[in-house]
Amino acid sequence: GAGVSQSPRYKVAKRGQDVALRCDPISGHVSLFWYQQALGQGPEFLTYFQNEAQLDKSGLPSDRFFAERPEGSVSTLKIQRTQQEDSAVYLCASSPTGINYGYTFGSGTRLTVV
Amino acid sequence: AQTVTQSQPEMSVQEAETVTLSCTYDTSESNYYLFWYKQPPSRQMILVIRQEAYKQQNATENRFSVNFQKAAKSFSLKISDSQLGDTAMYFCAFNMGSNYQLIWGAGTKLIIKP
Numbered sequence: 001g002a003g004v005s006q007s008p009r010y011k012v013a014k015r016g017q018d019v020a021l022r023c024d025p026i027s028g029h030v031s032l033f034w035y036q037q038a039l040g041q042g043p044e045f046l047t048y049f050q051n052e053a054q055l056d057k058s059g060l061p062s063d064r065f066f067a068e069r070p071e072g073s074v075s076t077l078k079i080q081r082t083q084q085e086d087s088a089v090y091l092c093a094s095s096p097t098g099i100n101y102g103y104t105f106g107s108g109t110r111l112t113v114v
Numbered sequence: 115a116q117t118v119t120q121s122q123p124e125m126s127v128q129e130a131e132t133v134t135l136s137c138t139y140d141t142s143e144s145n146y147y148l149f150w151y152k153q154p155p156s157r158q159m160i161l162v163i164r165q166e167a168y169k170q171q172n173a174t175e176n177r178f179s180v181n182f183q184k185a186a187k188s189f190s191l192k193i194s195d196s197q198l199g200d201t202a203m204y205f206c207a208f209n210m211g212s213n214y215q216l217i218w219g220a221g222t223k224l225i226i227k228p
Contacts, residue, residue: 056214105160
């Protein structure tokens with residue numbers, strides 16, 4: 001596609017519910033990143049994929065967070081047993097290469113846990 | 115640890131004026147990249163300008179330019195002839211040449227008044 005597409009745009013989840021956030025990167029982009037942006041703050045790195053390989057998941061805040069990119073294209077970020085502190089905007093970005101050239105971001109998913 | 119600091123939480127200027135947003139960073143690396151991103155209410159992060167640390171010449175993109183002071187670890191963004199569409203959150207970000215993670219500042223909310 002022309003840009004990075006994320007869905008849903010908004011998600012309200014009850015505490016304890018599982019959620020799945022989708023990212024459809026630009027076609028052919030090798031690298032895919034997930035960032036978490038709390039209200040009024042800058043984004044924080046969650047995880048990085050190069051094609052289907054998850055090369056870095058050091059930013060995932062707990063084992064309730066899980067990301068996958070099984071065919072090296074679409075990625076899903078799953079959060080199990082959501083907590084209120086998970087409320088944030090989740091941004092996905094893709095890049096034709098791994099580093100340094102700037103990334104194309106999607107419009108994010110705003111997750112609110114009630 | 116690498117950090118990025120934006121000391122101005124909010125700025126407001128009249129349309130057509132020039133405005134400068136400040137950013138300082140801390141790193142012991144010599145090879146790195148600096149970015150300014152714009153985040154309008156649509157939430158999509160849009161790359162405004164990029165600077166390689168090994169380049170002495172300041173980057174420019176139309177009305178946007180940077181003042182990169184490597185010794186002072188300062189990377190300010192100047193917006194000339196500001197327009198209403200420039201109203202947004204502006205984030206300064208950094209990554210090392212050997213890494214793909216972006217380290218972000220907390221952002222500056224820029225309001226352009228008619």
